[in-house]
Amino acid sequence: MIKxxxxxxxxxxxxxxxxxxxxxxxxxxxxxxFIYNDTKGVTIELQGQEENLTEFLPRLQADDKxxxxxxxxxxxxxxxxxxxxxxxxxxxxxxxxxxxxxxTADVATCKDCLSxxxxxxxxxxxxxxxxxxxxxxxxxxxxxxxxxxxxxxMSVFKMCDKCASQYTDVNDRRFHAQPxxxxxxxxxxxxxxxxxxxxxxxxxxxxxxxxxxLQDGKIVAIKGIGGFHLxxxxxxxxxxxxLRQRKRRDHKPFAMMIDSVENIRKYVLVSKxxxxxxxxxxxxxxxxxxxxxxxxxxxxxxxxDTLGFMLCYAPLHYLLFEQGIGVLVMTSxxxxxxxxxxxxDKALERxxxxxxxxxxxxxxxxxxxxxxxxxxxxxxxxxxRRARGYVPTPIFMKKSCQQDIFAAGADLKNxxxxxxxxxxxxxxxxxxxxxxxxxxxxxxxIEHLRQLFEVEPKIVAFDLHPGYLSTQYAQSMPGVNPVRNxxxxxxxxxxxxxxxxxxxxxxxxxxxxxxxVLVEHGLEGPVIGIACDGTGYGTDGAIWGCECMxxxxxxFERFGHLAYYPLAGADKASKEAIRPLLGLLAKSxxxxxxxxxxxxxxxxxxxxxxxxxxxxxxxxxxxxxxxKKRVNVVDTSSLGRVFDAxxxxxxxGTYNHFDxxxxxxxxxxAEEDIEEHYDFELIRKDNEPxxxxxxxxxxxxxxxxxxxxxxxxxxAKFHNTLCIALLAMAxxxxxxxxxxxxxxxxxxxxxxxxxxxxxxxxxxxxxxVLFNKEIPANDGGISVGxxxxxxxxxxxx
Ligand SMILES: [Zn+2]
Ligand SMILES: [Zn+2]
Numbered sequence: 001m002i003k004x005x006x007x008x009x010x011x012x013x014x015x016x017x018x019x020x021x022x023x024x025x026x027x028x029x030x031x032x033x034f035i036y037n038d039t040k041g042v043t044i045e046l047q048g049q050e051e052n053l054t055e056f057l058p059r060l061q062a063d064d065k066x067x068x069x070x071x072x073x074x075x076x077x078x079x080x081x082x083x084x085x086x087x088x089x090x091x092x093x094x095x096x097x098x099x100x101x102x103x104t105a106d107v108a109t110c111k112d113c114l115s116x117x118x119x120x121x122x123x124x125x126x127x128x129x130x131x132x133x134x135x136x137x138x139x140x141x142x143x144x145x146x147x148x149x150x151x152x153x154m155s156v157f158k159m160c161d162k163c164a165s166q167y168t169d170v171n172d173r174r175f176h177a178q179p180x181x182x183x184x185x186x187x188x189x190x191x192x193x194x195x196x197x198x199x200x201x202x203x204x205x206x207x208x209x210x211x212x213x214l215q216d217g218k219i220v221a222i223k224g225i226g227g228f229h230l231x232x233x234x235x236x237x238x239x240x241x242x243l244r245q246r247k248r249r250d251h252k253p254f255a256m257m258i259d260s261v262e263n264i265r266k267y268v269l270v271s272k273x274x275x276x277x278x279x280x281x282x283x284x285x286x287x288x289x290x291x292x293x294x295x296x297x298x299x300x301x302x303x304x305d306t307l308g309f310m311l312c313y314a315p316l317h318y319l320l321f322e323q324g325i326g327v328l329v330m331t332s333x334x335x336x337x338x339x340x341x342x343x344x345d346k347a348l349e350r351x352x353x354x355x356x357x358x359x360x361x362x363x364x365x366x367x368x369x370x371x372x373x374x375x376x377x378x379x380x381x382x383x384x385r386r387a388r389g390y391v392p393t394p395i396f397m398k399k400s401c402q403q404d405i406f407a408a409g410a411d412l413k414n415x416x417x418x419x420x421x422x423x424x425x426x427x428x429x430x431x432x433x434x435x436x437x438x439x440x441x442x443x444x445x446i447e448h449l450r451q452l453f454e455v456e457p458k459i460v461a462f463d464l465h466p467g468y469l470s471t472q473y474a475q476s477m478p479g480v481n482p483v484r485n486x487x488x489x490x491x492x493x494x495x496x497x498x499x500x501x502x503x504x505x506x507x508x509x510x511x512x513x514x515x516x517v518l519v520e521h522g523l524e525g526p527v528i529g530i531a532c533d534g535t536g537y538g539t540d541g542a543i544w545g546c547e548c549m550x551x552x553x554x555x556f557e558r559f560g561h562l563a564y565y566p567l568a569g570a571d572k573a574s575k576e577a578i579r580p581l582l583g584l585l586a587k588s589x590x591x592x593x594x595x596x597x598x599x600x601x602x603x604x605x606x607x608x609x610x611x612x613x614x615x616x617x618x619x620x621x622x623x624x625x626x627x628k629k630r631v632n633v634v635d636t637s638s639l640g641r642v643f644d645a646x647x648x649x650x651x652x653g654t655y656n657h658f659d660x661x662x663x664x665x666x667x668x669x670a671e672e673d674i675e676e677h678y679d680f681e682l683i684r685k686d687n688e689p690x691x692x693x694x695x696x697x698x699x700x701x702x703x704x705x706x707x708x709x710x711x712x713x714x715x716a717k718f719h720n721t722l723c724i725a726l727l728a729m730a731x732x733x734x735x736x737x738x739x740x741x742x743x744x745x746x747x748x749x750x751x752x753x754x755x756x757x758x759x760x761x762x763x764x765x766x767x768x769v770l771f772n773k774e775i776p777a778n779d780g781g782i783s784v785g786x787x788x789x790x791x792x793x794x795x796x797x
Contacts, residue, residue: 010041011072015104017133026088036091102147108283108313110135128316153364160185187363196348211323221355226369227340228333237297251657253301255308257330259321282389283313284372305668342368387428394423406457408470409783417783461790465537509536512785513745519788525552533746534640545638553792560690564635568626577648580641588695674716747778
C-alpha cells in the first residue's frame with residue numbers, strides 16, 4: 001500500500017551533509033517526496049510502499065546517518081498521498097538563506113580521509129589539505145553566506161576535474177564539500193626560515209625538514225586550521241624554556257599534541273570518556289591527570305597536576321608525526337596575551353623573533369579560532385575555553401526572539417553572543433580585552449559575525465560594570481544611548497537608552513553566570529544559584545564573588561554571600577595575593593589585628609623575585625594603612641581572592657602571573673580522602689542577605705600552619721570548608737524558598753576538587769545540581785547568560 005509521511009527532525013542536522021544522506025536513502029528505498037531545512041531542523045515528506053517507509057528511519061538513525069549529524073527528536077505523522085509525484089528532491093527554503101543553518105564548526109580529519117591520506121593509490125595520498133563533507137575547515141574559512149566555495153577562502157583555487165566530479169556527485173562523500181581540493185588544484189605548503197625566506201617548497205621535503213628541526217629542539221611556527229601554532233619538542237626542557245622566553249609567557253601551562261591516544265597514555269591517565277572526547281570530531285585539548293615522573297619537560301606545565309593534550313586534527317599534523325615525532329608542545333602562535341595570529345605576513349612579522357622556521361600554507365584563514373580546552377567535572381566533559389570545533393554551533397532556546405540581541409560579554413576571557421530566532425550564537429574565545437590588540441579583534445569580530453549571521457541587534461545586553469571595555473563598547477554601538485547615571489542602582493537590571501528602537505539591558509555579572517546554566521538546560525528558573533569567582537560588579541557597587549541567589553531568567557534576589565572584606569589596590573588586587581590576605585586578616589581579627597604578630601606568616605609567604613611582585617613587609621604596612629583609611633579600597637565578597645590568600649600563606653606563590661595561577665596551585669596540592677574542615681559562621685541580620693563569615697576558618701587555618709601541618713592537608717580542609725559552607729547556604733535558601741535545584745557557575749567551579757565534592761554533597765542532601773556543560777563556567781559563559789536574560793525579559797513570544 002502507498003503511504004505518505006511527514007517527518008520533522010531536530011538536532012544537528014544542518015550543514016553536516018544530512019540532506020544528501022536522506023536523499024540517498026530515499027532513492028535506495030524508492031521513495032518520492034522532498035526535504036528542506038527549517039528554523040528548527042529539517043522537514044521531510046516521504047511517499048512510497050509502506051514497508052519501504054518503515055525502513056527509512058531505522059536506516060537514517062543507524063549506519064546511513066552522516067557522522068557529524070545528531071538527531072535530537074523525530075516526529076512522524078501520516079498525511080494524504082499526493083498523486084503524480086515521482087522523484088525525491090532537495091528543496092531550498094526560506095531558512096536556506098539564513099546563515100544559522102549553513103555555517104558550521106571546523107572538524108578534525110575523518111577516518112575515511114585519513115585512510116586515503118595513507119593510501120598510495122589514492123590521488124590525495126600525502127596531501128596535507130585532504131577533507132570531505134564529514135571533516136575539514138568550515139567556520140575558519142567562510143567570509144560570507146551563502147556557504148558556497150566563492151564565499152570562502154577556497155575561492156582562489158579552481159577545482160580540477162577529478163575534484164569537481166566528486167563535488168557534484170550526490171553519491172560521493174565530497175558532494176558539496178566546499179574546501180575540497182587535491183595536490184593538483186588546491187593549497188600548498190612550504191617551509192621558510194625565521195626571516196620568511198623559502199627554504200623548501202616541495203611538500204614532502206618541507207614536512208621532513210620541519211620534523212628534523214623539531215627533533216633538533218628548534219621552534220617552528222606551523223599554520224593550522226584556526227591559526228598558527230608554535231611547536232617545540234615537549235621532551236626537550238631547554239627548547240621549551242627557550243619558547244617561554246621568546247613568547248614572553250613565563251608560567252601558563254602549554255598544551256601538547258600527539259598522534260594517538262596510546263601515546264598520550266604514556267604521560268597522563270586517560271579515562272574512557274576522555275578517550276572519546278580526544279577522538280571526537282571537535283578534537284579539543286583535554287586536561288588530564290599527569291602521571292608521576294613522566295618524561296614531559298618540567299617547564300611545559302609547572303604548579304599544576306594536569307597536562308593538556310590534543311590529538312592531531314589536520315592532515316598536516318598526521319603527516320608531520322609520521323616522521324617519527326614523539327610529542328609536541330603546540331601553543332597558540334602569538335606573543336604573550338595578544339590574539340592568535342592567522343595571517344602569513346603577520347606571522348612572519350610578529351613571530352620572526354620566536355620561531356626558527358615557519359611551515360606555512362596558502363589557504364587563507366579568515367577567522368582565527370583557538371583550540372578549545374576541556375576538563376572533566378563529575379566525570380563529564382566541560383569546556384574551559386570554547387573555540388575550534390564548537391563555534392558557531394548554537395545553543396537552542398525554548399522560545400524564539402522577536403528581535404535580534406547582542407550581548408557584549410565580560411572583559412576577561414571574553415566571548416560575545418548574538419541571539420537570533422531560537423538560537424544563541426556564542427563567539428569563539430576572544431581573550432582579555434585589556435590588551436589593545438585583543439580589543440580591536442573583539443570589535444572586528446563582532447562586526448564580522450553580525451554580518452555573517454545577518455543579525456540586526458535591537459537589544460544590546462552588557463555588564464553593570466561601568467569600567468568594563470565591553471560595557472563601553474556596547475554603549476557606543478549605533479542607536480544605543482550611553483548610560484549617563486554611573487552610580488549603581490539597587491535594581492539588578494537597568495533598562496534605558498531608546499533611540500532608533502535599540503534597547504539596552506545591563507545584567508549583573510553573577511546573575512549572568514547562573515542564567516548561562518539555566519539556558520543550557522532549557523530552564524527558566526527560579527533556582528538556587530551559587531556563583532563563585534574572582535570579580536563581578538555588584539548592584540551595590542561592591543565587588544561580588546561568592547553569591548547565593550534565587551535566580552530565574554527574569555530576575556534575581558541576592559539570598560546570601562561571603563561577608564565583605566576590604567580589598568586594597570583595585571587592579572593590582574587580582575594579581576598580588578598580599579592584598580586579599582591583609583584584607584582577610586584585618587576582617588577576621590578586627591580591632592585586635594596587629595601586623596607585628598603576623599610577621600612570621602608574612603615572611604613565610606615567599607616573596608617572588610619577579611619584578612611584577614612588589615610583596616614585602618614595607619608594602620604590607622602601606623596596604624594596611626590603605627585599608628584602615630579606606631584609600632583605594634573596595635568591599636568584596638570575592639572567593640577567588642580568598643584562594644589567592646590561602647595559597648600565599650601556604651608558600652605557593654604571591655602573584656597570579658596568569659588568571660587563577662595561585663588557586664590552581666592550591667587545588668593541585670589538596671590531599672584526597674580528607675574529610676576534615678574548618679569552622680565558619682552564617683550570619684543573618686535583619687533584612688539583609690545571609691552572610692558567610694570565614695573568620696573562624698582563617699584563624700584555624702593559621703593555627704594549623706603554626707602547628708606545622710602539611711600544606712596538602714590544609715588545602716583539603718580549606719576546600720572542604722567551602723563545600724560545607726556553600727551547602728549550608730543552599731540549605732537555608734531551600735528552607736525559605738522550597739526550591740531544591742541548585743545551579744553552579746563562575747570561575748571558581750573550574751576547580752575540580754571543589755566542584756566534584758560540592759556536587760556530591762548537594763546530591764547527598766537531595767538537591768538537583770546543574771552546572772555548565774556546553775559553555776565555560778568562567779567568564780567565557782557570561783555573554784550567553786546576558787543574551788538569555790535579555791531574550792527572556794525583552795522579547796520572547
Ligand atoms: Zn573527511
Ligand atoms: Zn583537485
